[in-house]
Amino acid sequence: MQLMHSLRDRITSGQYVADQALPSEAELSEIYGVSRTVVREALAELVQERLIYKIKGKGAFVSPDRTDVRFVGSVTGSAADLLASGRRVMTTVLDQGAGPASPEEAMALNLGEDERVVRLRRLRVVDGVPWLLVRTALPEQYVPGLDRAKLENRSLYETLRRRYGIEAAGADRWLEAVIPSAEEANLLEVEPGTPLLGIESVVWDKDGNRFEWYYALHRSDQSRFYVGIR
The missing domain is CATH 1.10.10.10 (Winged helix-like DNA-binding domain superfamily/Winged helix DNA-binding domain)
Structure with a gap:
């Protein structure tokens, strides 16, 4: 003591x-x-x-003072939220490709059994510290060619807006405590067994089309989430 x-x-x-x-x-x-x-x-x-x-x-x-981030309670992406708060953000694409939707992806995105998705796995580093590890799936019919797009250090939402005219109008998000795998703990540079915040999200456009599902692991020691209720 x-x-x-x-x-x-x-x-x-x-x-x-x-x-x-x-x-x-x-x-x-x-x-x-x-x-x-x-x-x-x-x-x-x-x-x-x-x-x-x-x-x-x-x-x-x-620890730095934890910045309040708002993306959990809004339709903005985490990159935009962090950049707006003055943080230095870098994004590494770990995996990128396309294939048939898994049962979990098909259910989340309202897809048929034979429909395909573009999958991304990215690591976001904020001010030099690993911050977010995220798996994303998007219906390939909405984003043809996204599996070949250059997304390193780029905002996915900005790419969707500019390249495909897709903008988020609403989202559902679920939060839970998660123990990461050994690989996930290594990527986020935390000790094995360290609890992380798991964030699952389904996002839709103004026509109600679900265009994104993701599951993210977040190091909650680096920030705190703000959700305003009015």
Whole structure:
């Protein structure tokens, strides 16, 4: 508790600033004259308080102030939301292709058994930290050629608007706590077993056509979601 309070005071007083690396466990153990076990317990408490975050293989870092993001309660994409808040956003396309819709995709998008979808799997990095891992499916009939489009560091919604004239008019979203797979934890640079926020979404246009289904895993230690109810 003494170590935790000491580190907390250094963070809240500004001695350690946002995204600054803390000394390693070995260094903290030597500085404070305590065991590595005590250091790990103190750091775990600070993670729980969201004052620090850990990146696998790199250590512990001071958490920035969590930005309120609104895309869960709106029809804007997460990239547009983040850019509007002044964040630095990079998107890597991990997989891109087309094929027959799975039963889950067909049900979500109101497709027949033989209809095809374009699939994307992307990793979004915000201010240098992995933030969102998302699987997306779109009916191929609405977005022909999207499986070959260049989407690296580009907004999907802006591409849909410019290239296909598709704009979101409404969406349903479901949120749940999820334990990621080993691969997902590695991509998002979190410790195995770290709970993530799972976001499932179905989006439709002004004519009621469902044009996008996605399932995203989000590191909720980096931001908090805002949903306004009026």
